[in-house]
Amino acid sequence: MYRSHVLVCGGTGCNSSGSHHVIEKFTEEIAKAGLDKEVSVVQTGCHGLCALGPIVVIYPDGTYYTQISADDVPEIVQEHLLKGRPVERLMYDEENAGTEAKSLADTDFYKKQTRVALRNCGVINPEQIDEYIAVGGYEALGKVLTTMTPEQVIQEVLDSGLRGRGGAGFPTGMKWKLCAPNKADQKYVCCNADEGDPGAFMDRSVLEGDPHSVLEAMAIAGYAIGAHQGYIYVRAEYPIAIKRLRIAIKQAREMELLGKDIFGTGFDFDIDLRLGSGAFVCGEETALMTSIEGNRGEPRPRPPFPAVKGLFGKPTILNNVETYANIPEIINKGAAWFASMGTETSKGTKVFALGGKINNTGLVEIPMGTPLRTIIEDIGGGIPNGKKFKAVQTGGPSGGCIPASYIDIPVDYDHLKEISCIIGSGGMIVMDEDNCMVDIAKFFLEFTVDESCGKCTACRIGTRRMLEILDRITKGEGKIEDIDKLLELATYVQENSLCGLGQTAPNPIISTIKFFRDEYEAHILEKRCPAGVCKALLSYNIDPDKCKGCTLCARNCPVNAISGTVRQPHVIDHEKCIKCGQCMENCKFGAISRK
Numbered sequence: 001m002y003r004s005h006v007l008v009c010g011g012t013g014c015n016s017s018g019s020h021h022v023i024e025k026f027t028e029e030i031a032k033a034g035l036d037k038e039v040s041v042v043q044t045g046c047h048g049l050c051a052l053g054p055i056v057v058i059y060p061d062g063t064y065y066t067q068i069s070a071d072d073v074p075e076i077v078q079e080h081l082l083k084g085r086p087v088e089r090l091m092y093d094e095e096n097a098g099t100e101a102k103s104l105a106d107t108d109f110y111k112k113q114t115r116v117a118l119r120n121c122g123v124i125n126p127e128q129i130d131e132y133i134a135v136g137g138y139e140a141l142g143k144v145l146t147t148m149t150p151e152q153v154i155q156e157v158l159d160s161g162l163r164g165r166g167g168a169g170f171p172t173g174m175k176w177k178l179c180a181p182n183k184a185d186q187k188y189v190c191c192n193a194d195e196g197d198p199g200a201f202m203d204r205s206v207l208e209g210d211p212h213s214v215l216e217a218m219a220i221a222g223y224a225i226g227a228h229q230g231y232i233y234v235r236a237e238y239p240i241a242i243k244r245l246r247i248a249i250k251q252a253r254e255m256e257l258l259g260k261d262i263f264g265t266g267f268d269f270d271i272d273l274r275l276g277s278g279a280f281v282c283g284e285e286t287a288l289m290t291s292i293e294g295n296r297g298e299p300r301p302r303p304p305f306p307a308v309k310g311l312f313g314k315p316t317i318l319n320n321v322e323t324y325a326n327i328p329e330i331i332n333k334g335a336a337w338f339a340s341m342g343t344e345t346s347k348g349t350k351v352f353a354l355g356g357k358i359n360n361t362g363l364v365e366i367p368m369g370t371p372l373r374t375i376i377e378d379i380g381g382g383i384p385n386g387k388k389f390k391a392v393q394t395g396g397p398s399g400g401c402i403p404a405s406y407i408d409i410p411v412d413y414d415h416l417k418e419i420s421c422i423i424g425s426g427g428m429i430v431m432d433e434d435n436c437m438v439d440i441a442k443f444f445l446e447f448t449v450d451e452s453c454g455k456c457t458a459c460r461i462g463t464r465r466m467l468e469i470l471d472r473i474t475k476g477e478g479k480i481e482d483i484d485k486l487l488e489l490a491t492y493v494q495e496n497s498l499c500g501l502g503q504t505a506p507n508p509i510i511s512t513i514k515f516f517r518d519e520y521e522a523h524i525l526e527k528r529c530p531a532g533v534c535k536a537l538l539s540y541n542i543d544p545d546k547c548k549g550c551t552l553c554a555r556n557c558p559v560n561a562i563s564g565t566v567r568q569p570h571v572i573d574h575e576k577c578i579k580c581g582q583c584m585e586n587c588k589f590g591a592i593s594r595k
Helices: 012-016 019-032 070-082 129-134 139-147 150-160 172-179 202-209 211-225 239-254 285-292 321-333 335-339 372-379 413-418 437-451 457-474 481-496 500-504 507-525 552-556 582-586
Strands: 004-009 039-044 056-059 063-065 188-193 229-235 259-262 267-276 316-320 349-356 362-367 389-394 400-403 427-432 540-542 592-594
Touching: 004 012, 004 019, 012 019, 012 202, 019 039, 019 070, 056 070, 063 070, 129 211, 129 239, 139 211, 139 321, 150 172, 150 211, 150 321, 150 335, 172 211, 172 316, 188 202, 188 211, 188 285, 188 321, 202 211, 202 239, 202 321, 202 349, 211 229, 211 239, 211 267, 211 316, 211 321, 229 239, 229 285, 239 267, 267 285, 285 316, 316 321, 321 335, 349 372, 362 372, 372 389, 389 437, 389 507, 400 437, 400 507, 437 457, 437 500, 437 507, 457 481, 457 500, 457 507, 481 500, 481 507, 540 582, 552 582, 582 592
Parallel strands: 004 039, 188 229, 188 316, 229 267, 349 427
Antiparallel strands: 004 056, 056 063, 259 267, 349 362, 389 400, 389 427, 540 592
């Protein structure tokens, strides 16, 4: 029995910051101090506060250390683990609260969250099935196989109000119910782990921190619909998630929690992995299934829907990682428990990857209906450098931009739909006053143009025509009628695209025109980018009254566009200027302005 446990984040973010070295150093120093029989080192998944990794949490006291390097480990071992004196200079200092947060629960980042899908992330070693079982793992599977009928399982999921967390928000129980009665010699359960939205890492973190929850949920789904085979389609760019999934599947098979005659009930179910090569369109369910079959990932017309004719032409259900992660808790704690969180039409919690211009970058899980202000200001810690909050992009390339005027909007499916935005899979990119909304729309449209499979004309050609118009506008070559042309094209692409990629591709354009039309007009009519982002519309100028003639600007200009003599005002040749901003960054007297 260990008296202390040192939990070190082993997720992708912390790992890239050297957490694997921290783990090795803890193991070494603990052994050197003769504490290896008293203190265990546990590699966990993501704790959530990614901006401050590598993160180390020491139990039972719950001391929370951030940005730990291997060099800090000897001091923590000697002072905290050996002498019982936490190293205060390394502990998380919650500046906004003005106090030191000595445990996770004390921090503003965590205390307004409700962790359901992320319940085990950062708590258990994802590579040890015993640790998952110790926190109630596979109890839900045992419960459904021994005490519930498939119909009762489906009804429990229906009553919970769980909606798909992959973007569309379709009721999970209804999807299972539609598939269950369809007769076939084989059915399939698929998991979409092909997380392609820029800035999204929710599913990756669940797979890295709690892979068994997904395996257990897929087995429950298989029992509910009468399937005996599952497939997890995961991005090849997620090496840690893939490694831990393979370990988890192997361990579950060895303990007969996957495979033949699970729990001695006669129910067979197994799971295999399929690796995706990074095609965003394979996030669409029929394209994903086509890829699993070994073909090029392209969407198929619907109907027939996958519940009738899906993978290999057989009845199939597909949910994403986060959706499955909720299932064991719903079975164990009941539909009423899950439905007690959230809103009337958006039950439970939602995981968001919070990034961009925000102090607390990381992974958050909040009850549906939580005001956006709570996420941005309380959990996220507000906007850095004293800048003003301008907007937040939700739902990735398929989503829209919520302006600052809607900062008190409840974040759920219906409220966001009312303002032409969607929750999507859960990416949340925060923007401040220095972001150009026309440029943001262009960025996301560039992504969808690159990722379009090209199968249908509306998406293949329509998105490219919209991108051409946006490109003209950001270069100062736009016409006022281009705004209406963008909206016209957006409607056409939405209504005529075959799959969700094309149908939602215009969302960033529609929402930015709706809420930031003045920025489009400034680009077109005034040939000006209000945020100073679009290079073609920028102009750098030297104020002769402030210039001291120090020559720093001229010496740092890469194209020799600045001339002047020592101690005399300098000038910029706008014909040569490439608008790189080096002159402004190097001026010590504030003499250079950008307009």
